[in-house]
Amino acid sequence: MESKDLNQAETNDKNEVDAEVQEEKSVSVEDKEEQEEQEKQEAQDVSNESHDLQSESDSNTEAEVSKETELGSKGDVLKAFEKLKSAYQKDRDIPLKERKRILKRIKKLLNSQKDKILEVISEDFRFRAHSESLVSEIFMVVSTIKYILRHLDEWCESEYPEVSWVYWPAQLEIKPQALGVVGVIAPWNYPVQLSLIPLIYAIAAGNRVLLKPSEITEKTSLWLLENLPKTCGEDVVQVVHGGVEVSSAVSELPVDHIFFTGSSRVGKMVMRAASQNLTPVTLELGGKSPVVIHPSYSISKAAGRIFSGKVFNAGQTCIAPDYVLCPRDRVDDLIEQLRTVFSNRFPALEQNADYTAIVNDSSRERLQELLDDASAKGAKIIEINPKQETLKAKMPLILVQNPTEDMRVLQEEIFGPILPILPFENMEEATQYVNKRERPLALYYFDNSSSRIRSFLNNTLSGGVAINETILQVAQENLPFGGVGNSGMGSYHGKAGFDTFSHHRSIFKQSRFALSAALVKPPFGGFFKLLVKFLSW
Numbered sequence: 001m002e003s004k005d006l007n008q009a010e011t012n013d014k015n016e017v018d019a020e021v022q023e024e025k026s027v028s029v030e031d032k033e034e035q036e037e038q039e040k041q042e043a044q045d046v047s048n049e050s051h052d053l054q055s056e057s058d059s060n061t062e063a064e065v066s067k068e069t070e071l072g073s074k075g076d077v078l079k080a081f082e083k084l085k086s087a088y089q090k091d092r093d094i095p096l097k098e099r100k101r102i103l104k105r106i107k108k109l110l111n112s113q114k115d116k117i118l119e120v121i122s123e124d125f126r127f128r129a130h131s132e133s134l135v136s137e138i139f140m141v142v143s144t145i146k147y148i149l150r151h152l153d154e155w156c157e158s159e160y161p162e163v164s165w166v167y168w169p170a171q172l173e174i175k176p177q178a179l180g181v182v183g184v185i186a187p188w189n190y191p192v193q194l195s196l197i198p199l200i201y202a203i204a205a206g207n208r209v210l211l212k213p214s215e216i217t218e219k220t221s222l223w224l225l226e227n228l229p230k231t232c233g234e235d236v237v238q239v240v241h242g243g244v245e246v247s248s249a250v251s252e253l254p255v256d257h258i259f260f261t262g263s264s265r266v267g268k269m270v271m272r273a274a275s276q277n278l279t280p281v282t283l284e285l286g287g288k289s290p291v292v293i294h295p296s297y298s299i300s301k302a303a304g305r306i307f308s309g310k311v312f313n314a315g316q317t318c319i320a321p322d323y324v325l326c327p328r329d330r331v332d333d334l335i336e337q338l339r340t341v342f343s344n345r346f347p348a349l350e351q352n353a354d355y356t357a358i359v360n361d362s363s364r365e366r367l368q369e370l371l372d373d374a375s376a377k378g379a380k381i382i383e384i385n386p387k388q389e390t391l392k393a394k395m396p397l398i399l400v401q402n403p404t405e406d407m408r409v410l411q412e413e414i415f416g417p418i419l420p421i422l423p424f425e426n427m428e429e430a431t432q433y434v435n436k437r438e439r440p441l442a443l444y445y446f447d448n449s450s451s452r453i454r455s456f457l458n459n460t461l462s463g464g465v466a467i468n469e470t471i472l473q474v475a476q477e478n479l480p481f482g483g484v485g486n487s488g489m490g491s492y493h494g495k496a497g498f499d500t501f502s503h504h505r506s507i508f509k510q511s512r513f514a515l516s517a518a519l520v521k522p523p524f525g526g527f528f529k530l531l532v533k534f535l536s537w
Helices: 002-021 029-042 074-091 096-112 114-125 130-156 193-204 218-232 244-252 264-275 299-315 328-345 361-376 427-435 450-458 495-500 526-535
Strands: 171-178 181-185 208-212 237-239 257-261 281-284 289-293 321-327 380-384 397-401 418-424 442-446 464-467 502-509
Touching: 074 181, 074 208, 074 237, 074 244, 096 114, 096 130, 096 193, 096 218, 114 130, 114 218, 130 193, 130 299, 130 495, 181 193, 181 244, 193 208, 193 218, 193 257, 193 495, 208 244, 218 237, 244 257, 244 264, 257 264, 264 281, 289 299, 289 427, 299 321, 299 328, 299 397, 299 418, 299 442, 321 328, 321 427, 328 380, 328 397, 328 418, 361 380, 361 397, 361 418, 418 427, 427 450, 442 450, 495 502
Parallel strands: 181 208, 181 257, 208 237, 257 281, 289 321, 289 442, 321 418, 397 418, 442 464
Antiparallel strands: 171 502, 380 397
């Protein structure tokens, strides 16, 4: 269904966007050759770097980058930044009409290169289900563009708050303006969506964007490098491809805002580097997102919805259910229901076109280490592998029963198809368990009682919540998306995305007839004293 909608959208926009694209200035062959030569001379292998970020590049995995891939350098980052900075200093905010044209060009690019995008993402993941990529990488971005185009005129309008009668007839205005040049550092798990959605909101607000996609999904990153600058204009978007050195260089730039998506550990490093320039940051991080099932809720319904959120993208999602708190007397039922729903939907895995692989060997090894640690410390490992296949890049759903606090599966964000299940005696115990831990990016609660739902929400705190469902909250454009505490700082999606990349400038316009000027205009004589006495009454 999504594919049909996207094709129809492409047809509807074709005439308008084709005319706009013809106006784009292409980069000359000579410039391309010069740039490629420069990149060859300055390229460095990320494995040789000793920067603090080296131990972890993106969300919970080490970089596995082909030695044949040419990585950018700090010099490339500075060159890209200077180009965007010069464009901003010359032309300031991108005009509203041009912002809309750019967003439509991005939409056309996604529609026209759908198949190529699905191909490169799948190659980067060793196999990514095309259905998942279509929904999460194409449909969600196109949907976001449509939403922004419907609301952008309204968002760009000034607000005129009421002025206190003391200062009448002065006028007040709140005017949204672009920040200037912003940096976006994107992760590998949704390499198109998490690169483009922040970039789209930044452009919608009138900014120029320096994008650093993940080197782990290198083919997708190179596609972004090849296509985004010529689609948006090189004075609007620059893309830098590379590893640790490039990520560090972007974090250290005096940009006007940094938007980072990745792990909490690396997010702290980005924030530390940005603080040297007092650069504000938005941190979209992760953590351990719990599921809590009320004793009265249907276990079969809960299992189906937990399953969907956990196995999408093979659990490599920042808001995937990380562990389940289940009533003690219903744990066995939950395990059987999860086994049934997984086996029914995925009777085989290795050749299944709807089941995604783990992104690389180091990520899969880390997941296996979590299981080995749990098994060695007494947990029961339940692998749901209907045909008992020997899997290479893929990993089945694996349940961990009776985990304890000393196990890594309860200490680290899992980021894969492993699901610990913890029993509880009563809801107070479950709520306390959630509250004793870092505040999660997402919290999932299954219950049909409105009063109990309200009570649970009032007694917990998380970035976002889904009731009787998992992960679908991220697809709601009318909801801001972001974390709290260790799971993030700031938010985007909808108006929040526009506001994140805007400065809401306060403007006070005095009238020539104003009497309030006497409050700050010496000498302070009798009229001043009379006025203050009156106003303080």
